Amino acid sequence: MASASTKVTVICKPKRGPRFSIVFHVPGAVLDPNDAGVQAVVFAINLAIRAVALEITLSSSHENTASATSAADYTSGDKGLFILKDVDDIAHNFKVPGIKSSLVSADAESIDITSGAPKTLMDALLAHAVTPGDGAIAHATSARRAMNRKPIKGTGVVIVP
Amino acid sequence: MAFVTAPTNRFKMHFKDDVGRPASMECHLDAGELDPAGGGAAIIAAATAACSDDALVSQEIIVTGVNDTPGSPTDGPYSRGADKMSLVLSTTDGTGVTIQLGSPNEAGFAPGNVYVNPTATNIAGLITALIANACNADGSAIVAFVRGYRRRPPRRKHA
Numbered sequence: 001m002a003s004a005s006t007k008v009t010v011i012c013k014p015k016r017g018p019r020f021s022i023v024f025h026v027p028g029a030v031l032d033p034n035d036a037g038v039q040a041v042v043f044a045i046n047l048a049i050r051a052v053a054l055e056i057t058l059s060s061s062h063e064n065t066a067s068a069t070s071a072a073d074y075t076s077g078d079k080g081l082f083i084l085k086d087v088d089d090i091a092h093n094f095k096v097p098g099i100k101s102s103l104v105s106a107d108a109e110s111i112d113i114t115s116g117a118p119k120t121l122m123d124a125l126l127a128h129a130v131t132p133g134d135g136a137i138a139h140a141t142s143a144r145r146a147m148n149r150k151p152i153k154g155t156g157v158v159i160v161p
Numbered sequence: 162m163a164f165v166t167a168p169t170n171r172f173k174m175h176f177k178d179d180v181g182r183p184a185s186m187e188c189h190l191d192a193g194e195l196d197p198a199g200g201g202a203a204i205i206a207a208a209t210a211a212c213s214d215d216a217l218v219s220q221e222i223i224v225t226g227v228n229d230t231p232g233s234p235t236d237g238p239y240s241r242g243a244d245k246m247s248l249v250l251s252t253t254d255g256t257g258v259t260i261q262l263g264s265p266n267e268a269g270f271a272p273g274n275v276y277v278n279p280t281a282t283n284i285a286g287l288i289t290a291l292i293a294n295a296c297n298a299d300g301s302a303i304v305a306f307v308r309g310y311r312r313r314p315p316r317r318k319h320a
Contacts, residue, residue, distance in 0.1 A: 003197075004300030012242070014264035015234040020242030024260050024295050031195045033164035033226025037294030043162060044287040050240050051264040052231045056164060061221040062198040068179040072214035076176060076184035080212060097176045097184030098215030117211040124208035128201025129188040134168040 004028050007059045010042055014051035031058050073101035074145075080104075080111055081146040082121060086131050087138045094125060095146060104145050111143035118143055164226030170194055171223040172202050176215035184215060190222070197222045238274075239265050243314030246270075246277060250291060254301040260291070261312075270311060277309025284309070 005025040013019050022045060026038055033056050042053055080099030084092050103111055103118055113122050122140040129137050169189040176184045186209060194200050197220045210217040234240070246265035250258045271278040279288060288306045296302045 005296050005298050007298070012263060013231070013234055014242050015236045015240040017241040017243060020263040022260065022262055024291070025258075025298050025300075026295055028300060031222070031224050033166050033224060039162065039164075040290045041287075041294050044283070044290040045262065046162070047283040048246070048266055048269055048287045049262050049264050050235045050237045050266050051242065052234050053162075053228055054231050055225065055227050057226075058224045059221050060195070060197055061219055063219045064217050066210070066216040066218065068177060068216040069214035070179045072179065074214060075178040075180070076182040076215055079184075094188060095186055096209055096212045097186065098178050098213045100212060100214050103212060117208070121205075121208040121212050124201075124205045125188065128190060128194075128205055130169055130191055132167075132169055132189050134189075134191065 003061045003063075006030050007061070008038060008041075009057045009059070010045060010053050011055045011057075012049065012051040013054050014049075019054070020051070026058075028060060031060055033058060068098070069100075072098060074099050074104075079146040080118075080143060082111075082113070082118070082125070082143045083141040084122070084125055084129075084137050085139055085141055086135050088135070090131075091141065092129075092131065092137060094129075096121070099145060109144055111145065113140055113143045163229050165229050166192065167225040167227070168192060171225070172197070172205065173221050173223060174206055174209055174217055175219045175221075176213060177218050178215045192224075195222055195224070234264070237264075238267050239311070241314065245312040245314075246309060247312055248277065248288075248291075248309045249307040250288075250303045251305045251307050252297045252301040252303050254297070254299065256297055256299075256301065257307065258295075258297045258303060265311070275311055277311075279306050279309065 010022040076097045079095035082094045172190045173187045242263035246262040248260045269281045269284040
């Protein structure tokens with residue numbers, strides 16, 4: 001269910017200096033950039049400033065009540081990298097933060113996408129995710145752990161938990 | 162002015178680990194997917210959460226539109242984004258909403274250029290548009306203009 005309000009972010013370009021954003025909220029049912037109410041506010045903002053509105057984003061959010069696993073092996077910085085390809089064979093990467101260590105193989109690198117939760121995720125992405133240009137995601141390629149740890153300068157040693 | 166809507170919507174999932182470090186994962190969904198907790202969004206969110214020890218704290222659908230006739234910015238005494246006009250408005254639940262406008266047109270200020278003149282044509286129009294269409298984050302409608310003032314960018318001297 002959508003949130004009680006939709007956050008509208010107007011990205012503006014001023015005469016001098018970098019772009020900036022103006023944020024306001026509209027009732028939650030509105031998720032159309034060309035909604036008359038949104039347009040009325042953006043039009044009025046345009047008249048009140050010397051910058052111009054280049055782009056708007058409307059965001060509807062849903063909050064969850066969930067708890068992270070305590071003392072997990074992998075935390076937010078450690079990702080499970082799921083790679084899928086579109087019909088043009090272009091790779092699309094999806095990084096799952098805090099990947100479950102139980103899904104990572106004994107070599108601490110590979111993730112088996114042929115069964116269990118990784119397969120379910122691949123199937124969900126194949127069925128519902130699309131490319132930014134609305135092309136189909138065609139096939140699942142592979143998954144592995146993407147390390148957050150960087151090589152230590154001078155020794156070249158990589159820390160692998 | 163019209164906005165050209167992007168061909169797909171962004172779906173962003175926000176996670177936190179057990180010490181509160183944030184992380185996110187994003188994908189694109191069909192433009193018809195508008196419910197962050199339903200349809201394909203819910204299926205991908207559940208499947209992603211099942212692979213993670215982080216908590217999936219929220220998920221959002223982001224729809225983007227690009228202005229097809231943006232025009233050109235104009236020059237004036239406050240022509241940077243760091244120059245702000247702050248508008249404070251009240252809502253039906255009694256809370257305040259602050260909207261910050263970068264690069265404000267100086268015509269919206271009262272003499273002295275410190276406080277906002279709510280009767281200036283463009284400001285009156287903006288307040289009317291906000292009261293008719295906008296609300297706070299909880300969904301309570303904006304009902305009145307309270308006050309407005311100019312904020313100077315830090316470490317920059319000017320009139």
